[in-house]
Amino acid sequence: MTTQNLYLDINVLQTVPSSNLNRDDTGAPKTALYGGVTRARVSSQSWKRAVRSTFREDNVDVGTRTKEAAQLLVNELKQQDTTLDDDAAWAKTDAAFKAAGVKLNKDHETGALLLISRGQLEKLAQYLLANDDLDKKEVKKVLKGDQSLDLALFGRMVADNPELNVDAAAQVAHAISTHEVVPEYDYFTALDDLQGEDETGAAMLGSIEYNSSTLYRYANVNVNELVHNLNAEDAVHGVADFIKDFLLSMPTGKQNTFANKTLPSYVLITLRPDTPVNLVSAFEKPVDSRDGYVAASIDRLEAEYQTTQQFVDTPRLNVVLGKADSQIGEVATNLADLLSKVTGSLTEAIQDEDTNA
Structure with a gap:
């Protein structure tokens, strides 16, 4: 180390x-x-x-900075489990964001842009499909791991939950x-x-x-x-x-x-x-x-x-x-x-x- x-x-x-x-x-x-x-x-x-x-x-591996991170997770859930319908996918997604301490508005959007990597979406979908009872620590752990290069370099600030912040490794x-x-x-x-x-x-x-x-x-x-x-x-x-x-x-x-x-x-x-x-x-x-x-x-x-x-x-x-x-x-x-x-x-x-x- x-x-x-x-x-x-x-x-x-x-x-x-x-x-x-x-x-x-x-x-x-x-x-x-x-x-x-x-x-x-x-x-x-x-x-x-x-x-x-x-x-x-x-x-190069890059993340997506968007207010529609929940929609991306729904898409990933349905891709990994083709039997999952919209209601079930949204229920799991809402539960995941609640566990992570990130608020979604009535349109299922985050209040600010959220940078999320492809690896985080994939791992979070896998966790949600394998677990009905969510562990908040595990959800947050997933959302801090598998960082894309832009996320690792430029960081991420999550006003709703600072635990999900990523310190930027680069200054420009x-x-x-x-x-x-x-x-x-x-x-x-x-x-x-x-x-x-x-x-x-x-x-x-x-x-x-x-x-x-x-x-x-x-x-x-x-x-x-x-x-x-x-x-x-x-x-x-x-x-x-x-x-x-x-x-x-x-x-x-x-x-x-x-x-x-x-x-x-x-x-x-x-x-x-x-x-x-x-x-x-x-x-x-x-x-x-x-x-x-x-x-x-x-x-x-x-x-x-x-x-x-x-x-x-x-x-x-x-x-x-x-x-x-x-x-x-x-x-x-x-x-x-x-x-x-x-x-x-x-x-x-x-x-x-x-x-x-």
């Missing part, structure tokens, strides 16, 4: 052209004031949703630009296809606010918490899946309008034995440039990493992708090589802690 701290930091620099990845309530790109200037911002919630969507595309920061941004506006018109050649005027007109930026993105994983939520082997695979899909995913706001899907320019992965470290301080003074922000941002980030070393323990691993002459860690030749280096070191670290526990 692991006892020592073990954290994985993911630092990413990614440049994005004209775009509106994540809108506020007025439709404008979200921003943040940092270092005295306005920065482009993409919320952590937005990027976590993008990661969960990419998990699905990659056939709001991405912000390394430099100041100035909002721009696209004024557009649309013509009616059936409009005659001699007719003038637009059938529609409007405007869209957008910006372009080099974003600093950061996330970390409490590896021991992820092992607790899953198991050692699944945690290592889960970290690799999370790194890959965190790097390759992107929120889809106005994607069809701007076609702004890019890839990271630089990645730094650090495995730490003491504490996670967000290196955003590298950009508290905004990068100022007229010939691109990426190169200067990389230099700033690596310099900030060196500065932080006077405050923390020596990391177990540093891996860099995107700068062939980096002096702060191993240089990966591609994403597959980066993931291989990380999972190898992670496996060794977990085994060392298990040995020393």
Whole structure:
């Protein structure tokens, strides 16, 4: 059983052209004031949703976040026992949610979104079909086990019954630009296809606010918490899946309008034995440039990493992708090589802690 701290930091620099990845309530790109200037911002919630969507595309085990978890359980009960009618399935389901301490409204919906894994639904249905008298502890145990990767990483809060809460193993920061941004506006018109050649005027007109930026993105994983939520082997695979899909995913706001899907320019992965470290301080003074922000941002980030070393323990691993002459860690030749280096070191670290526990 692991006892020592073990954290994985993911630092990413990614440049994005004209775009509106994540809108506020007025439709404008979200921003943040940092270092005295306005920065482009993409919320952590937005990027976590993008990661969960990419998990699905990659056939990674993900749960379902819904108010209709009871309906999902009814469906699973009837799939496992084809002789069960609707009334009997709903009776078992209502009893299960009551035993779990989760309230259902008159429409059999939870009061808030509930993230539930496929494994939890299957195991809970099996338990209900095998037992007429429900043990509250067993029901809650089922609803805490068999966690999907997104549940284990991002956690779950159940207001009705905190016993069902799952502590998140990952933290995701709001991405912000390394430099100041100035909002721009696209004024557009649309013509009616059936409009005659001699007719003038637009059938529609409007405007869209957008910006372009080099974003600093950061996330970390409490590896021991992820092992607790899953198991050692699944945690290592889960970290690799999370790194890959965190790097390759992107929120889809106005994607069809701007076609702004890019890839990271630089990645730094650090495995730490003491504490996670967000290196955003590298950009508290905004990068100022007229010939691109990426190169200067990389230099700033690596310099900030060196500065932080006077405050923390020596990391177990540093891996860099995107700068062939980096002096702060191993240089990966591609994403597959980066993931291989990380999972190898992670496996060794977990085994060392298990040995020393």
